[in-house]
Amino acid sequence: MNEQDSGMRACPQETPPDGPRTVYGFHGDRLAGLRDLFQYARGLSVLDIAMNHGLVSLELARRGVSLVHGCDYHEPGVLAARAIFDEFRIPSRFEVVDLTGGPEALQAAFGADHLPRYDIVLFLGIYHKLKDQTSDAVIERLVRHLAARAARYFVVRASSSALLDELAPMLSDAGMSKVHFSALSRVVGPLEIWQRGDVSPYIGTS
Numbered sequence: 001m002n003e004q005d006s007g008m009r010a011c012p013q014e015t016p017p018d019g020p021r022t023v024y025g026f027h028g029d030r031l032a033g034l035r036d037l038f039q040y041a042r043g044l045s046v047l048d049i050a051m052n053h054g055l056v057s058l059e060l061a062r063r064g065v066s067l068v069h070g071c072d073y074h075e076p077g078v079l080a081a082r083a084i085f086d087e088f089r090i091p092s093r094f095e096v097v098d099l100t101g102g103p104e105a106l107q108a109a110f111g112a113d114h115l116p117r118y119d120i121v122l123f124l125g126i127y128h129k130l131k132d133q134t135s136d137a138v139i140e141r142l143v144r145h146l147a148a149r150a151a152r153y154f155v156v157r158a159s160s161s162a163l164l165d166e167l168a169p170m171l172s173d174a175g176m177s178k179v180h181f182s183a184l185s186r187v188v189g190p191l192e193i194w195q196r197g198d199v200s201p202y203i204g205t206s
């Protein structure tokens with residue numbers, strides 16, 4: 001099957017800084033698996049890691065989140081996100097960060113604004129990219145830093161379920177439980193949502 005048959009396309013904005021990269025699908029594809037989260041987003045703060053143009057966070061902003069911070073190493077994406085979020089009254093900040101620099105790179109970019117906790121941490125479509133760029137040890141330190149900062153939800157998409165499984169021990173160690181999984185999309189990879197604390201039992205009527 002070629003790219004056209006599968007409905008995949010490389011997004012034109014995904015060119016350099018340092019070589020060709022690709023993002024597959026269209027905006028609606030990259031929301032796959034996220035829609036259940038939208039109804040719980042009102043009032044929550046968001047850290048969007050490798051947010052590209054910030055369009056997933058834009059959907060959360062439309063649903064009433066209270067703050068968005070995001071980062072990406074693709075400067076045109078960061079500039080686009082800033083321009084988009086100028087249209088929202090909520091506080092937002094988008095910075096150029098190369099995540100291979102680990103938590104220190106994030107801390108340096110955001111300074112005192114890097115919050116100790118964000119209600120929602122988005123880690124979408126970046127794990128498998130980092131695997132090509134740096135060591136597992138660097139990525140694990142970053143993921144553990146981010147998981148510790150996720151006050152309610154840690155949301156991760158990777159290119160395969162096997163890669164998601166690699167992250168499970170780090171998220172469990174951070175006190176999170178998996179509450180959502182979606183692999184319905186044939187265009188983008190599977191997505192998991194982890195929630196801080198124990199999952200409440202279903203309370204229904206029998």
Ligand SMILES: C[S@@+](CC[C@H](N)C(=O)[O-])C[C@H]1O[C@@H](n2cnc3c(N)ncnc32)[C@H](O)[C@@H]1O
Pocket residue numbers: 022023024030049050051052053056071072073074077097098099100123124125126129130133
């Ligand atoms: C597949 S896209 C995902 C975009 C967005 N999170 C989404 O789900 O729609 C991967 C993003 O990771 C960014 N990226 C790749 N390597 C990076 C790095 N080392 N540091 C920061 N951002 C990086 C790319 O610029 C791109 O925006």
